[in-house]
Amino acid sequence: MGRVRRININLWSGCLVLVLLNITSIDKGDAELKMEKEEKAMFVFGDSIFDPGNIVYVKGREKWLESLHWPYGETYFKHPTGRFSDGRIVPDFIATLAGLPMLSPYLQPHPTPFTYGANFAAGGVGVIVGQINLPTQLNYLKQVVKSLKQELGDRGAKRILEKAVYLFSFGGNDYLNFHSQNPNSTKSERRIYIDLVIGNLTNGIKAVYSVGGRKFAYLNIMPIGCAPISRVVSSGACEQELMEMAREHNKAFSKALKKLERELPGFRYSIFDYYKSIIDRIKHPYKYGLKESKTACCGVGPFRRSGCGENRTFEVCSEPFEYLWFDQGHPTEKVNLQIADLIWSGPPNLCAPYNVKTLFGY
Template sequence: MQSIPLQKQVDYYSQVHETLRQQIEASSLEKHLSKSIFIVVIGGNDVFGYFDSKDLQNKNTPQQYADSMASTLKLQLQRLYNNGAKKFEIAGVGPIGCCPAYRLKNKTECASAANDLSAKYNEALQYMLKEWKLEKKDINYSYFDTYAALQDLIHNPTSYGFVNVKGACCGLGELNAQIPCLPVSSICSNRQDHVFWDAFHPTEAASRIFVDEIFKGPSKFISPINMEQLLAI
């Protein structure tokens, strides 16, 4: 299944915004949108794409690629801002190298190169957001450190009720990650004790923990404010 690129998603939003402008008084629409939270969770596929493409690797160092990801995202956030968005919940990417698909390629251990690129992007993203906030005083954002939050689950699984942090719950083969999650796949007996659902994505149990952290904190995972505080602005 093909993902819809962020630029196209923002295109769709812009079309809806134009339609709403024709139906709702401008001041009412802008007030409503200024109170709305725009949630942006993106970047993981770009990291995968870098390591899947020799061409990208030849043309960009990891740092150049991370910087270009952040600058490209800023362009799309600016388009949302130009169409009324003022509040943003933005998630960084997790330690991509620790997903089952990459562990499979690295003798079950996390792939450091993928994790390094993830960390570089998150750093570039946070710098971009801080700079953007200085440019646009009327925006507010909350940044979720997906990398640190997922690493916390991986390094301290028992405190969260997890048993398996390396393999996928749904799939086939070694780490249940050699063949994707399909109707013929093997499914773990207890999906609550796995961090990863398939070769790439976290389980519902892990995602519930992330949602709680996004909404209420703690500050080591969410900054400069959490979503509860963002809602109150």
Template sequence: MAFAHATTAAALFIILLASSSSAAPPADPLFRCYDSIVNFGDSLSDTGNDLVPGLHTGECLAGNPPNGQAYFHHPTGRFSDGRIIIDFIAQSLGLPLLKPYFPEGNAEAAQRCREFSTGVNFAVSGASALSYDFYVSIGYANPYTTISLGTQVEWFRGFLAGFPDGGRKYAERSLVVVGSVGGNDYNHLLLHGWTLEQMQLLVPKVTSYIASVVQELIELGAVTFLVPGNVPFGCFPDYLTIFEQSSTSNDYDPQIGCLSWLNELSGLHNDLLQKELQKVRELNPHANIMYADFYNAAMGMYRSPKQFGFGNQILRSCCGIGGRYNYNESARCGTPEATCCDVPSEYISWDGIHFTEAANRLISKALLQGRYTDPPFSTICLNSTSNPRGAIADN
């Protein structure tokens, strides 16, 4: 990205941080279980770190219109026309939207603790689960960011150090969301030419690392987790476009039109992640570890789009340009060439890679009120021993 663009992004980041990320919680939240939310992840849950110069390489597309048009009415660093899943989770818990956190861009420790008393978001667009150095060692460097899940955990350690008790009460009273993360470990390598067989060999390493991070966070005092699996990437317009020329009819789901082999890769990740999380549960019976089934929560929309209010363009992106799936890597949403559909709420995909606000709302509802977390979110929430709100700010 050009230096002038980076400078603009920095200024925009500061403005948006003050104006939109701290939006007030709803007057009548669905649940009141936790004092705060701690989030780690990639662009599916990034609420503004994408706009910080140095964290992300390339154009800051999430800082350009029409991103943010549906809810915030201007770009906020979210890859969507409005709110994303972590926003809906926060509002359902009666908490403000999570502010993005970047250590070098925040105030001294005591002020930081107050500023992020109800939630903190470490997610960075393009982040992988495994470290940047690992991918360099195997001959591939992440082209979007050097930030990984491990980097975000180190930021969290530094953040907790600002509390008098080392942040254990903050961690204990928070809902800790670890992901969605891991998708970029596969996404970037697929685009780099890795085969499906090579990807399958990587999955155990990715899922075991995510589980090890949950264990690390437990040791820091966290007790309640929401750990999402991967989404059905085979239904995303970017991959449908990229593999369109090299695919045969046998590669597609005959009912929906998604790439079956790519969805099977997501399924393998999700199966192994659940097994790894069960190991962590057995080691920590006091912890509440919920697996969030992003995959099937999303697949319900693809299988029955009319039931959920979507139109007949479920595999096309709302914002983009050209081709069967309205996606072009060289003219993505946020570039001058891209155009936006008239009614984003009729689309599942916003920009070919991320969901519309309408889809994010339905996925979050399926998680919080439906059967797509294991154990059910409502059960864990009702049994929560979280202390009354306001105690965090007094620490």
């Protein structure tokens, strides 16, 4: 592990016809390809796992936000961007694979043209919790829809919205917050809260469907109890109550999506098993070219559980590509790339009933 530093006349006629038909086919094919390319779009909703820097534009957060300080962004951008990683995040890689530009923060002045989509995700939020939670992000989408209609007309906007893929990562912060505020909760109380989160998330999906969304992609909740920030409270082990809530959420959400598929005409979805993918990297890091899967690359304290980028002394590894976690709860760019590749073209045991590449093809 790297050191740690601180801080053939018939024949010819026939041939000619074939050539002309060929040229016509090629021209038509090129036109269709161009149209398809122009109609690709991706709209991103979620938390810090997907945040490209929206949290930077939240009043009162910009001065102290750790992801605006070194060493965040250092691996790829060479400067902090507000992303909670040493480099690119999953939506950045998915956009590239889809032939789209990386989506800038929606809240950034002059963001990426909405014909390509938009990224509404923000750090520290959930389906329910946080200032830029799911309802707020859905309001942002409504503003984008209005803008697209003004620019392209109702028909043009409808085409983009129906062809787009809607990528979601939500829930982790809801359960971390619940666990923090209700350390002695009963199993029935946790079940009620999980149902509340799933209900609100399902309503959110229906809201996107109502404005034209038809293709949805989701990451289920990762094993939040195994993140460096959670291990400390369980003497180095994964925090089992959080693990149970993540598993219960993932199971219930899978059932909810199957129900939506039956109820909503044209609804297609992909659900990526983020939980299973991260757990396997925790247990077998060397399989994935990693050396450390419990301790973060950057931070202070046991497992470097917090403090990365804050205005105080912290430790930072010299080779983030050897680590699963960059900071207390966010993967390194290397792991984000591995996850994005699986979301894009992964097998059915990880990405079902479709992968995102297939969704973009519809």
